[in-house]
Amino acid sequence: MSIIKDFLVLAITAMLVENFVLVKFMGICPFLGVSKKIETATGMGIAVTFVMVAASALTWLVNEYIIANAPYLQTIAFILVIAALVQFIEMFVRKAVPSLYSALGIYLPLITTNCAVLGVTMINVQRDYSFGMSLWYSFAAALGFMLAIVLFAGVRERLETSKIPKYLKGFPIALISAGLLSIAFLGFQGLSF
Amino acid sequence: MIEILVPALSVGGIALVLGALLAFASVVFKVDVDEREEKIAEILPGANCGGCGYAGCSAFASAIVNEGAEITKCNLMTDEKLSAIASIMGVEAGKKIKKVARVACNGTCSVAKEKYEYYGLDDCATAAQLGGGAKACAYGCLGLGSCAVKCPFGAISIVDGIATVDENKCVGCSACANICPKGLITVAEVKPTAFVNCASKDKGAVVNNVCEAGCIGCKICEKKCEFDAIHVTDNLAKVDSDKCTGCGLCAEACPKKIIEIL
Numbered sequence: 001m002s003i004i005k006d007f008l009v010l011a012i013t014a015m016l017v018e019n020f021v022l023v024k025f026m027g028i029c030p031f032l033g034v035s036k037k038i039e040t041a042t043g044m045g046i047a048v049t050f051v052m053v054a055a056s057a058l059t060w061l062v063n064e065y066i067i068a069n070a071p072y073l074q075t076i077a078f079i080l081v082i083a084a085l086v087q088f089i090e091m092f093v094r095k096a097v098p099s100l101y102s103a104l105g106i107y108l109p110l111i112t113t114n115c116a117v118l119g120v121t122m123i124n125v126q127r128d129y130s131f132g133m134s135l136w137y138s139f140a141a142a143l144g145f146m147l148a149i150v151l152f153a154g155v156r157e158r159l160e161t162s163k164i165p166k167y168l169k170g171f172p173i174a175l176i177s178a179g180l181l182s183i184a185f186l187g188f189q190g191l192s193f
Numbered sequence: 194m195i196e197i198l199v200p201a202l203s204v205g206g207i208a209l210v211l212g213a214l215l216a217f218a219s220v221v222f223k224v225d226v227d228e229r230e231e232k233i234a235e236i237l238p239g240a241n242c243g244g245c246g247y248a249g250c251s252a253f254a255s256a257i258v259n260e261g262a263e264i265t266k267c268n269l270m271t272d273e274k275l276s277a278i279a280s281i282m283g284v285e286a287g288k289k290i291k292k293v294a295r296v297a298c299n300g301t302c303s304v305a306k307e308k309y310e311y312y313g314l315d316d317c318a319t320a321a322q323l324g325g326g327a328k329a330c331a332y333g334c335l336g337l338g339s340c341a342v343k344c345p346f347g348a349i350s351i352v353d354g355i356a357t358v359d360e361n362k363c364v365g366c367s368a369c370a371n372i373c374p375k376g377l378i379t380v381a382e383v384k385p386t387a388f389v390n391c392a393s394k395d396k397g398a399v400v401n402n403v404c405e406a407g408c409i410g411c412k413i414c415e416k417k418c419e420f421d422a423i424h425v426t427d428n429l430a431k432v433d434s435d436k437c438t439g440c441g442l443c444a445e446a447c448p449k450k451i452i453e454i455l
Contacts (some may be wrong), residue, residue: 067203084211089220095222149412161314 005138012191014140019150020116022178027116031149032174034107041153045146047107049139052120054089055082056138059121060131071125078121086112086180115143152181216290216340230258236277238269242345244366257282268292268364270292291383294349298334298377299390300453302354304405305333321374329403332393334377339380340369383455385439387423387432390451394427406451414452 018024021031027048034044059078067073090108092102101108111117120141124134155177164173240451241249245266247256256262257278264270264278268291311320311327317339320326326335336354348362349369356369360383370378377392389408393400397409410428422436423443430443430452444452 062207064209070199070203073200073204077207080204080207080211084215087215091215091218091222094224 007133010133010137011140011143014137014146016145016185017191018141019144019148019185019188020119020141022182023146023188024119025182026119027114027145030107030110031145031152032171032178034110035149035153035156035174038150038153038157040107044107044110045142046147047111048116048134048145049109049142050126051082051086051108051114052117052138052142052145053135054135055085055117056121056124056134057131058085059130060090060134063125074122074125075118075120078118080123082117083112105180116141147187148181148185152178155181199275209410217278227255227258230254233257233278236274236281237267238274239268239343242269243366243367244268244364264288268366271327292380293360293363293383294365294367294369294378294380295388295455296334296340296356296358296378297388297390297392298332298355298375299406300328300330300333300355300404301406302336305330305354306403317342318374326375330393330400330407331395332375332377332391333404334375336437339372340378343368381434384434386434386437386455387439387443388453388455389423389430390453391449392429394429396428400428406449408451409449411448413428413446413448417442417446425447430436 020026021028030044030048035039055078058081062077063071063074064082067077086108090101093108120138124137129137156174159173159177168176230251231254234251237254239250243249245253245262245268247253247262247371253262257264264275264282270278272404283418301359306329307327307328308324309327313319313322315337317326317335317337320335320337325331326333328335330372334355336351336356338349338351338356340356341349342352343366345366345368346362346364348364349356350359351357357368365380367380370376370380375392391406391408393404393407395403395407397411400407400409408429410425410430412425412430414423414430419440419442420436420438422433422438423430423432424433439454441454442449444454
């Protein structure tokens with residue numbers, strides 16, 4: 001029972017309490033860049049989920065078996081692994097599942113430089129998560145990212161049709177709403193298990 | 194020494210392995226793309242306007258190669274580009290017909306009445322939901338410029354309350370025709386022909402009430418025409434562009450002066 005509880009707590013922590021975008025401020029670039037429509041935001045969210053889980057699996061193995069004696073190499077090794085992994089996944093998906101490839105489209109290569117992916121792998125290592133835990137944590141964190149970006153896309157779609165003072169139109173109002181959303185998510189800090 | 198060797202070897206080793214893996218994967222997972230497809234996609238304008246009926250320029254390129262789509266469907270194509278593509282495909286280049294969009298409404302601010310004052314989004318579809326828009330005529334151009342926004346080539350502007358097409362900029366992609374909630378915009382070949390600048394199917398008396406420049410369905414044009422090319426159906430004159438020679442007899446006779454010779 002306690003394992004199930006641990007996993008549930010971890011998921012809620014990763015999704016809400018430590019939401020990557022709105023609380024930890026990682027992955028802001030895609031959060032602002034592709035959040036104009038719910039559709040594209042969902043696409044980005046799915047692509048991030050895909051890459052985050054795969055990247056944590058691979059980096060966990062790299063950290064455990066290759067650079068266990070040299071932890072200062074984590075950052076550079078992880079960047080290397082993630083970049084190569086995204087390239088590999090892109091090639092593989094293009095060949096094996098063309099429909100998924102066209103759905104993910106441009107988002108897949110964009111994630112190569114997404115700091116949220118690097119962030120989740122570093123956190124996994126820093127907190128000494130087991131293999132299963134790190135997979136689960138990164139999956140939940142990616143869901144949290146998707147939640148944030150889809151919520152924000154919904155807000156921005158509404159903004160398109162509302163009356164906004166001229167000097168706030170476009171990015172200013174988007175940044176302000178992102179800030180408000182972030183403050184709202186701070187409310188989850190009070191959760192205790 | 195060991196302090197340098199460990200990071201160099203481990204990171205270098207990872208990089209080598211991953212590099213080899215990627216090189217291997219690029220061979221194994223190679224997706225065969227027809228060379229001609231890429232070449233044609235390069236020649237195509239890349240505007241992705243959708244005027245050809247395909248999702249975009251690359252989709253059109255693949256349709257040309259795989260499904261034998263007509264090259265001339267692209268409205269932006271110049272003659273040189275056309276023959277370049279034709280030589281890639283090894284076929285004769287067809288003749289391209291220039292098409293432009295036309296807006297069938299003459300109801301400028303001064304001649305067409307309004308039934309209420311509209312305050313809201315500058316979007317025709319939204320305005321059209323409020324009792325068909327502010328214009329008293331149920332068929333007229335709302336002049337909020339959704340077509341002008343949609344036009345990828347900046348060819349449409351709102352002049353005196355109605356959409357006006359710049360024929361030099363227009364490529365006939367139909368983007369505007371698809372978005373107009375009143376269905377006022379038609380895309381047709383450029384040739385000398387008469388064009389009825391009204392879309393109202395109301396009876397003459399109703400038309401006169403709401404707009405000074407509307408077709409009242411009086412059938413004078415029908416009688417004047419020597420080529421049987423213009424007919425009034427549903428209180429609205431319609432030109433048969435196959436028969437019309439653009440002689441201008443109907444335009445002269447029209448009491449409302451709403452027929453234009455193009």
